[in-house]
Amino acid sequence: MRTAWLLTLLGVTTMSLSYGGEVVLHRSDPSNVQARAVPVTVGVPFAVGQLTDEKAVALFDAGGKAVPCQTAVTSRWWGRGGSVQTLLVSFLADTAQERYVLRYGAGVSAGPLPTPAVTAKTDGDAVVVNAGVLHARLGGGFIQQLAYDANGDGKFTADETVVDSGKPAVLRCGEFSSAFGKPERVEIEEAGPIRAVVRIAGHHQSPAGQKSIAYDVRLTFYAGLALIRLDHTFLQDTDQVFADLPFVSLDLPLAMGKASVTFGLDAGKEATVQAADGRVGLLQVGPGQKESIAGTNSEEFRRILEERKKWWSPDEEARWTKGPEITEWATTLADSTGKRKVGERAAGWMLVTPEGKPWALTAGVRYFWQLHPKAFALDRGVLRIFAYPDDLGRPLHLHVGTAKTHTIVLALHPTTTPLHPPRRIPWLTTSYFPSPQWYCDSGVWGQVLPRKEGQFSLYETEASRTIRSDFVERPERSNGYGMLNFGDIAWGGNKWGNLETAYDHGMAVQFIRTGDREVFDCFERAVWHFRDVDVQQAKVPGAWDWGLWLIPGYMPEKLAQECDKDAALREKIFYWTGTQPPELGGVHRHSYMHFANAADNPAPSTTSYPEKRLRMYSGSCDVGGHGWIVGLVDHYLLTGDRRSLEVAELAGQWVLKRGGTGWGRDNWKNIDLAWLYRATGKQEYLQRLMEAIDVIYNDRESTVERIAAQDKTLMSPFYTILQFFKHVHQMTDDPGVRQKFLDLVTRWIDHVPTADSHIGPVFQYVRDYRDSRCHTDFADLAYAYLLTGDRKYLDKSLNTFDFYLHFAYHSTAFFSVPEYLYALDKAGLSALTDPAPSVRAGKAFWADETDKPVKLVVYQQSGYRVAAGETTGAIEVTSPSGKVTSTKIDRGGLDVYRLTIPPDGEKGTYKVEAKATGCYFWLAADVPLL
Template sequence: MVNVYFEKLYRYERKQEYVGVAIPFKKGEYFDLDKLSVVQKDKKLVHQAKVTAKYDDGSIKFAYVRFLADLAANKTCFATVLTGKETEEELKEATGITNLDALSLENVSKLSCNVNKEAGTISVDTGVLKFSLANNSSNIFSKLEDGYRDYTEDNFVGPNLSVKNRTSEDSFKLDNYSFNIDSWRVVEAGAVSAIFEGKGHHDLIEESENGAKRIDFELRITAVSGKPYLDVAYRIINTSDNPLEINSLEFFVKADVNKACDNELVDMAKALHESAGGDSTGCGDGAIDNSKTSGPVFHTRGINDLDDILSRTPVDTVRTVAARSNYKTDFYIGRDGFNANVIADDKGLLKEGNEHFAEVLYGTFFADRTDEKSGVCATIYQAMQNYPKAIKADKNGIGVMLVPENINKVVMQSGMAREQRFLLHFHGPEESMVEIDNRSLIYQMPDLGVISPDVFRESGALMDVFPTKLDDDVEIALINRCDAHDRNYGMLNWGDSVDQGYTKQGRANGKPVYSNNEYDYPHACALQFARTGTRRFYDYMANHASHWMDVDVCHYSKDPLRIGGMWEHTGGHIVNGIMVCSHEWVEGLMDYYHFTGDERGLETALGIGENVLRLLDTPMYAVPGEANARETGWALRALIALYVETNDKKWLSKCDWILDSFITWEKQYGHWLAPYTDNTLIRVGFMISVAIGSVMRYYRVFPRQDLKEMLIRAVDDLVDNCLLDNGLFYYKELPSLARNGNNTLLLESLAIAFELTADIKYLYPGFKTFKKTIGENVRAGVSNKTIVDDAVHVAGDSTKGFAQSFIPLITYYKALTEAGINYEDIR
């Protein structure tokens, strides 16, 4: 029995809200999900569940459960996942009765998500929407019915792609592309929801010199039982050999098949003769007086004056709305089909104040068109974070501009991908604008189910990051370190971090060097979410994993050593980038899969693993000691993680080879020394610690006495040779480099030695490093913003800091509590 908690969030009740949660299980306890159910008060909830990971004995490690819950207005609530093994007492505690069969099933007769496949077409009926997806089509939907209007394929246009083909730095010609869906498949389907993936391509319409002839894309549509909306995700992939400068990328819903709305964008403030100044925080301090406004467009902030304005913009002459929010929603409402639009660009973001953790919420961004027959609203997910964006409504329909023309610059390097999402909400003419706004905001910040950290700890499904005794100062420091990262707005930058250290070293010739999620920031955030239940750590994980899967992984290349691999930190994410085993991670992607149910996390991790195997066959890794401990250490960590996840022995094929190289390396040099200058072999403590941590992860799965002894010798060597008189470890073992070190990876090595021996002596050398790190003044919050190339950079620390330090800090912290040492004792 697992209680799933929903924090107090929205002021309105949500009936049968679509939610999902990851449930971990103990090894050997559950082998199928047949008896799993979800209950809330005295009702069973409609649910669907899938296994996302198994233990090596075939039992379930993780399941992802989707269900429709009733969520209370303005207060917390919970639902309970039952496994079928509850005692009568536990069942009574959860439901109030001892016979689960006596519970009614929540509105099951009104719900359906029927999926039929035949003759290259997938037909879907959610109980509210009916639509079809056809192979070999030039439209997303071949038809759609919402109960108010019947749409044909011609009502849906694109996304259409236009590219700037540069003939010189200052001149270009436009290459326009067709939109072609090759095939659809059902990713997942059940009583609650269905997910569909389409693969397709854009073809160059007219022959063009140096123009890319084909650009691939993927589509993903999520439909929910009983709901009038669809989540649409479009992922463009630069399958050309050159950078792709996108001129525009636009999707249209036409009210009439004969004409779509154009892509003209209007400055709404000028259209209303409003001052461009005012409160940039959107806090709504200044009221907007519409008493003397005659239209055809009206402006209001918040929902208090909506009724008055809507009465002056009747749907029988076509009402248009465009809106975005920061605090309260700014509505531009048009009469007689007047063009209403909103724009997200770098200059607007630079001058706009926003106090949210933007991974969780910045605001909403939508357009709605309603006539006397029906309406449709489109909401772009995280539009400001993924600028440039625009959205508009006019008499002819809706325009969703994933890249609007002539607003900022988007250049995708070869092999890059990037997904953008939007919600299509179909409704009747009577639908209230309050509910349209409400649904759009919920799309930006959906309700999230959270389970107790005790469930994760007791399951053993995750790394043990659960100290038995918590210290407030340590917890505050860990939270601050996670929150203090910088943020980089921009379609290709959101979900990544600029590393100022690398940048100042000149690694990108003065350009910002993106960390490319170095040290696996999503993994650290996933573990922090599991141990605290704090919502924003989940969103940090999800946003960074999304960017990682798209931008930081190579989706296309003529070089097989790049395909599926992860780029090392570099300028422009991948410009002049390389791939090496020391900068390829997989654990955060698998966490993302478990916590979201999105199988692409696992698929991306597997692709990185394949790339690691290919790299290990290159000459660089042929001689033990020639590649430093970090290189093969990280490779070992990735491969053993993939084996634990999949139980596929192919991932072990190189593990014994790496371990043998470590053994040979130690014998050859006496310890894990690394070549530095042509005539030196030195100790690099943090690189040795990477090797120790990786070998220990293998040891936990396959215990061996020789590995245990090698690990202890390595830690002993670190303590004997790398510790300075002041209690800190040095950076590297050369007079020119033996400065005070600040790398926390050595703390994990000490915790590992304690785990292997239970000898408290291994914890003492880490006191000064731990104390210094926890005591550092790290602050999260709003910081200065600058426009740098295609990014609005919000200053902060690189995510590398938290990603690198979290597991060492938490494992050492846990070891202290197990040894009976309180943090206050070492302060």
């Protein structure tokens, strides 16, 4: 247990505080909001046995004053005594406070209640919420009534009614609405005192009772605040493979007459218009993704495209021949005078100020322009917030099983004191997080090490650079925006990553190690995308899902429909169609436009696999080698977001239904189950894991044979297997699992073959292949060292680890490598001290006017999954006078060359150039390279 101490100046005397321990929560806010009461909810982790009584917690500000808070246990150390693993803490923060302190344990009792508190109570079929200044009635329809105490006198007068009971706020999808038919769920998930959460779920229906898509909305209210956060999810779960949705909106009829409306535009600009009997609105659009197919310049592809024109719809023909209809960012304002462009990327908020009312309403959508298309409108007194606008001229063509969640904020305030500035408060970006040391010490994410200045510098530099490049810079480079795209990253040919390999989990671990808010925001955006778009969340009608195959132009929708019916036609076009139909909880693999596969396919005529030439791969949607849901569990533990866990459990149920046991990289499914057990404690997950451990361990004698075959495979035989063994042991402390884990990892380290490199012997499968399946091996070895204290697990692998981490910055690195770094730190070992590559090419220059020695590091690669073989080449360093020093290159694959250029009496510009057949190079030095 962590104990706080008061040091004195009198020698070594210390005095224990009168409570068990404390967690310091540090302010984090990229928007730098200044306010006295900002909602904060954060998941706080605890080590095994650290917090046994969840009621023995209280929150204090930096000055020691007790602060009201609300807590809930979101997970426990289920297999190790049941103490709290993660505690969800909600409070209203004064942003002038840089930190808050959560005290816990013996001697701590619950703190004060807020005045006023927020309450949520059932009233018949409805729920009534009282937040002090805000009253709401929720249920059939949606928001049945809303009132705001604008003058703060504790009463609600007629002019303080915002939504009248006769005209409720509703959810709409074209002609279908939540106003027709009862919701299927109205549930109080949290009832105060700091925040109340009410979930309303059902289907948009027609007046005749016909159902359209589903809605699932969580409304969050806060004590004493006139603020509502709505996490609004719509899901295409109809009986059609595709549904055409004219628009999707939240409509709030406001109890008012005329009003002025202000829209937030680019760069802090605003536009104010008057609204009376007509409609005023703001439309945000952005450029679409340009569909492309690898190999389209070949004669065969042009012939195939010509043949398939007869199947094209006008929309597909336009997409293929003319590019996307929208090619640039545009924000368009519409009022009684017409339409006009007023910017490119709007801020995503609007302010409605009614005439003659004491209240005004600010509404906002988080990531408004990034999730384009979006729109706001005030239409004859109805505030309309569009998840998909009604004036684009084309419907949203949405695949079954696809969902989308938007965070909408409604903030009421007196007309005389509007929010300043209104663009900031709605986003709720303020948080207070524990320190990286606290996160790491909890053990919830394994034994990981906080980032330390100057330690393991190559890894820390490249890890930060890679995440920022992929999730901050790449969206701008590759147009990674749009409602179904934002949060994922596009690879070549619009082949989407779908967060390979659990990239969101990697970012979660990087965040807890660093406290980097930018990493947390990237992680959260990735989770939001993945859980909505990449996980199948509804059953597919029929025996086949022809929608998975669509690639505009090459695989038109009409042709796909015919393939559904015609097996011979299907066989002609596809070399693999996967498991059909995709089932609830399956994860889409590298989806094209997020619901069909592999823009790298159809395979080119030059492929070495004749059966694949000019045919397509399609249909993978399962939870195996590409079913990564760990990041969803991370998000639940870090934020308490229930939807993340709910979607993760969909995939978990798929595994329990379809997943088997045994060797292979598909043991990702067992890592998923391990994390679901961590979050839920459900025995069905643990039981399957124990069965899988027994099946693999009973076949342990094949280990040496599998290791011997590594020169013909891409990865170690244990890639994902020992990872889930490790997770199970961490969560249960089961001695049998410990023994089996150590037996298998020892068999592996004692028999793994090695090969020479230019920095010494390294594991052969790492030297010969570049693949993402190696990081976890180092985490396994680190755990074996921590369990036994035996240095051989580190000594035999350290050089390979240092070698491999010159190249392998992939999602798996971010959650595996920190465990090895932790072990190195414990053992007092060093690694990864070379400079990071500054030139990602084979040629560079540097200026030397001092004639001092220069350290060069040359990083050699042969490409992803390209077998290493003999080659010819050299690294040449040319001095200012033209003198050439050469280092021979005779083998491909990965290699590292550490060269020292000694003083030679020359000054001026030096050149280094690396060339070898079948290889490419990165260059680094302890001087600036040009």
